[in-house]
Amino acid sequence: MSTQVETRPEAGTEPGAVRAVADHLRGYWAEVRSGEVGALPAVAGIIALCVFFGISQPVFLSVGNLANLFGQGAAVACIAMGLVFVLVIGEIDLSAGFASGVCAAVMAVILTNWGMPWPLAIGAAIATGVVIGLLLGTLVVKLGIPSFVVTLAAFLAFQGIVLMILEEGSNITIHNETVKAVAGGNLERWQGWTLLVLTIAAYAALQLNRWRRRVARSLVHEPLAVVAARILALAALLTATVFLLNLERSANPQIISLTGVPVVVALLGAFFAIWTFVLHRTRFGRHLYAVGGNAEAAVRAGVNVDRVRIAAFVICSGMAAIGGIVAASRAASVDPNTGGSNVLLLSVGAAVIGGASLFGGKGTVRAALLGGAVVAIINNGMGLMGLSAGVRFGVTGAVLLLAAGVDAMSRGRGKLFGRH
Amino acid sequence: MLLELNGLSKRFGPVEVLSDVDLAIDAGEVCALVGDNGAGKSTLVKCVAGIHGIDGGAISVDGEARTISGPRDAAALGIEVVYQDLALCDNLDVVENLFLGREKVHGLILDEDSMEQLAAETLSSLAVRTIRNLRQPVASLSGGQRQTVAIAKAVLWNSRLVILDEPTAALGVAQTRQVLELIRRLADQGLAVLYISHNLNDVFAVADRIAALYLGRMAAVLDAADATQSQVVELITSGRSGSLGLGADTNGART
Numbered sequence: 185m186s187t188q189v190e191t192r193p194e195a196g197t198e199p200g201a202v203r204a205v206a207d208h209l210r211g212y213w214a215e216v217r218s219g220e221v222g223a224l225p226a227v228a229g230i231i232a233l234c235v236f237f238g239i240s241q242p243v244f245l246s247v248g249n250l251a252n253l254f255g256q257g258a259a260v261a262c263i264a265m266g267l268v269f270v271l272v273i274g275e276i277d278l279s280a281g282f283a284s285g286v287c288a289a290v291m292a293v294i295l296t297n298w299g300m301p302w303p304l305a306i307g308a309a310i311a312t313g314v315v316i317g318l319l320l321g322t323l324v325v326k327l328g329i330p331s332f333v334v335t336l337a338a339f340l341a342f343q344g345i346v347l348m349i350l351e352e353g354s355n356i357t358i359h360n361e362t363v364k365a366v367a368g369g370n371l372e373r374w375q376g377w378t379l380l381v382l383t384i385a386a387y388a389a390l391q392l393n394r395w396r397r398r399v400a401r402s403l404v405h406e407p408l409a410v411v412a413a414r415i416l417a418l419a420a421l422l423t424a425t426v427f428l429l430n431l432e433r434s435a436n437p438q439i440i441s442l443t444g445v446p447v448v449v450a451l452l453g454a455f456f457a458i459w460t461f462v463l464h465r466t467r468f469g470r471h472l473y474a475v476g477g478n479a480e481a482a483v484r485a486g487v488n489v490d491r492v493r494i495a496a497f498v499i500c501s502g503m504a505a506i507g508g509i510v511a512a513s514r515a516a517s518v519d520p521n522t523g524g525s526n527v528l529l530l531s532v533g534a535a536v537i538g539g540a541s542l543f544g545g546k547g548t549v550r551a552a553l554l555g556g557a558v559v560a561i562i563n564n565g566m567g568l569m570g571l572s573a574g575v576r577f578g579v580t581g582a583v584l585l586l587a588a589g590v591d592a593m594s595r596g597r598g599k600l601f602g603r604h
Numbered sequence: 605m606l607l608e609l610n611g612l613s614k615r616f617g618p619v620e621v622l623s624d625v626d627l628a629i630d631a632g633e634v635c636a637l638v639g640d641n642g643a644g645k646s647t648l649v650k651c652v653a654g655i656h657g658i659d660g661g662a663i664s665v666d667g668e669a670r671t672i673s674g675p676r677d678a679a680a681l682g683i684e685v686v687y688q689d690l691a692l693c694d695n696l697d698v699v700e701n702l703f704l705g706r707e708k709v710h711g712l713i714l715d716e717d718s719m720e721q722l723a724a725e726t727l728s729s730l731a732v733r734t735i736r737n738l739r740q741p742v743a744s745l746s747g748g749q750r751q752t753v754a755i756a757k758a759v760l761w762n763s764r765l766v767i768l769d770e771p772t773a774a775l776g777v778a779q780t781r782q783v784l785e786l787i788r789r790l791a792d793q794g795l796a797v798l799y800i801s802h803n804l805n806d807v808f809a810v811a812d813r814i815a816a817l818y819l820g821r822m823a824a825v826l827d828a829a830d831a832t833q834s835q836v837v838e839l840i841t842s843g844r845s846g847s848l849g850l851g852a853d854t855n856g857a858r859t
Contacts, residue, residue, distance in 0.1 A: 403720050404739065465714055467707045470696075474704055477693035484655070484691045485705030486676040545695035 204407035225590050226538045226554035229583070230561065237565035244565055248433040250425075251446055255367055257560025258448040259284070259511035260527060264534035264552035265459055266503025269496040271535055272463075273476045274544020275324065275331035277500050279316075280531060282342035284508030285523030287312045289349040291509060292356040292518040295363065302362045306509060313505025314498055316342075321497030325490045331497075339528070347520050355519040358512060366451065367514035370444035373430045379450060380426045384419045391415055448510060452553065455506070459499075459549040472496060476545035507531075526577065533580065534559045537587040558583065606631050606796045607652070607683070607765055611661035614647055621647045624661070625822045627815055629765065634787060634797040636807040636828070639817030640840050645800050646688070648817070649767050652798075653685045654678040679706075682764030686754045686771060694743035698735060699723045701742050702757045726760050727752075730786060748779035755786060765796040772806055784810045804833050818843030823850050 216224060237244040263280050270277045277283075291309035294300045320338060324331045347353055358364060371379070391411050398405040426445055434442035463469040471492045474482040482489050504523075511527075512518045536542060537558050538551025562583060566576045605628045614622040622644045629635045639645050650656045652663065654672040662669050665681050672678050678685070692701050699716070702723050708715040723738055732752050735745070742750060751771055758766045768787065772780040787810050791797050801807050807814060807828075814831055816823040816839035823839045826848070838845035 397717055401717050401721055403717060403724075404737070466712055467709055467714060470700060470704070470707055470714065473695055473700075474693045477695035478691065480689075481691040481693050481704065484653075484675055484685075484687065486674070486679065487705050545693070 261556030281528030288508035317498035317501030321494030
């Protein structure tokens with residue numbers, strides 16, 4: 185008998201290998217049909233938007249605009265990555281936007297007003313985020329106040345705290361070059377290439393090693409061709425990106441040269457790797473999903489649910505602090521509107537568009553990045569088309585609604601077709 | 605005796621849900637716990653599992669008095685519970701559910717391969733043939749498959765006492781028979797099984813002894829071989845049957 189999907193011993197021979205790949209694709213398609221759409225809608229959205237804006241505004245596809253997109257989307261993507269943790273446990277953090285504003289203001293005051301060194305300022309900003317997360321998480325978990333209410337209150341309060349830190353709305357300029365480089369700087373060409381090679385090598389090693397281990401233990405494994413295709417696809421995508429970003433993108437190269445991978449891309453990549461590892465490879469990550477899927481089951485299994493939930497809020501506010509630092513770096517200043525207006529809504533939208541579920545139990549860091557890309561592309565492209573802010577808000581809202589609709593429907597499909 | 609409850613009582617506010625309950629279960633036997641809705645069966649289970657604290661009496665394991673103040677304590681004593689509502693996470697796959705709360709790790713990193721292998725071995729030791737893909741989310745499984753996962757989760761840990769709360773309530777005829785066979789196999793492998801059910805046919809099919817709760821009190825504990833269905837029905841509905849049951853000491857002279 186076997187409790188496993190059969191693994192064909194002859195998978196190395198030509199017809200066997202083809203059949204294995206075909207089986208794999210069929211399995212994937214069955215998953216999609218049963219509602220496990222994953223990143224598919226976001227990827228399709230990115231491609232459709234790029235085609236649309238590329239045709240209507242050719243400048244959209246320029247190298248300069250590509251680099252620009254990363255800068256515009258980075259702060260929202262950081263906040264969205266943190267929000268994924270809170271969404272996975274089935275909660276919400278409406279204060280993440282202004283939390284990023286508070287942290288940015290703390291950094292600006294320490295850096296500019298007090299003239300302290302940048303590591304201290306950035307450290308203080310992140311520590312502020314962690315404390316905010318501890319506070320929110322404790323209120324939600326220990327007092328049992330719904331996260332919607334706690335973070336709505338915090339949303340209002342943090343707005344006030346930003347005003348107080350900035351002394352009734354003055355604007356603090358950031359002069360420190362290191363901090364400004366977070367969102368404005370570029371890596372040297374060779375640094376970009378080195379990073380690329382290291383990333384691809386690490387990804388390939390992880391994938392191949394995992395495949396080899398599973399084969400050795402005769403566990404269910406993907407056909408080698410599928411693993412190889414995935415590695416090659418990632419390598420091609422990243423190589424193209426680094427190649428394009430290493431091209432000269434300055435309007436007047438004689439006056440100022442502008443090349444290289446933006447620092448913020450490396451930053452996003454690093455956080456993506458760290459948080460993906462935490463979510464999918466650690467016990468804590470597993471418990472986050474369990475709490476979001478069935479908190480009662482997690483309690484009975486002996487999971488310390490309170491600690492897991494508080495930690496999710498800490499990570500969310502901590503990443504909001506990073507988002508605030510990136511936003512402040514990009515603007516080279518902090519004002520009362522940093523982290524305000526639509527930052528929070530775009531961040532929640534990014535996570536949901538990417539595939540995180542507002543019902544809890546589902547969501548990945550990749551979702552936050554892909555969704556963040558969709559949001560950034562919409563804003564960037566519509567800006568290039570000269571559409572008003574009003575139209576942009578309307579379209580972003582419609583896309584968010586669409587994503588939430590896909591989420592709700594995929595849940596329905598899972599229920600309808602999944603159980604038999 | 606593997607597990608002994610002496611004078612166990614539990615109150616929720618002014619309501620006494622369990623009062624002065626005695627019960628003993630030995631290794632290798634299936635003890636059925638029967639009783640009407642509200643008789644306190646689920647509360648009894650939760651007291652043994654460490655979900656509820658107890659307000660009086662004692663729980664002893666291997667003759668030694670123990671305080672069970674959480675699911676981890678119960679698990680450390682070899683007590684595992686399969687709840688009526690299964691306590692599975694729909695969004696996690698079969699392996700992830702089996703190891704929830706007790707994941708195997710290499711340092712920081714989850715050891716997925718070992719867990720998957722152990723899961724496959726456990727399922728095959730229970731002669732489970734119905735679950736083919738261990739990496740599918742539990743949401744996509746049928747009721748019988750979910751029950752199987754829940755039971756496998758309980759026996760994965762070298763447990764000594766498995767408590768099953770209405771495991772066959774939602775199952776069809778064939779799946780019920782499979783689960784009953786599984787229960788019998790657990791006892792034959794030397795585990796103690798406390799089996800809670802409303803269905804007396806199932807109870808008589810699998811149990812060695814039958815304990816009947818009536819309004820939070822233990823009406824009687826019978827050997828299944830000596831008991832009749834009508835006796836058990838009377839114990840469930842009125843707490844007494846002939847010379848057996850509550851108040852039988854004072855009124856016993858009648859018969």
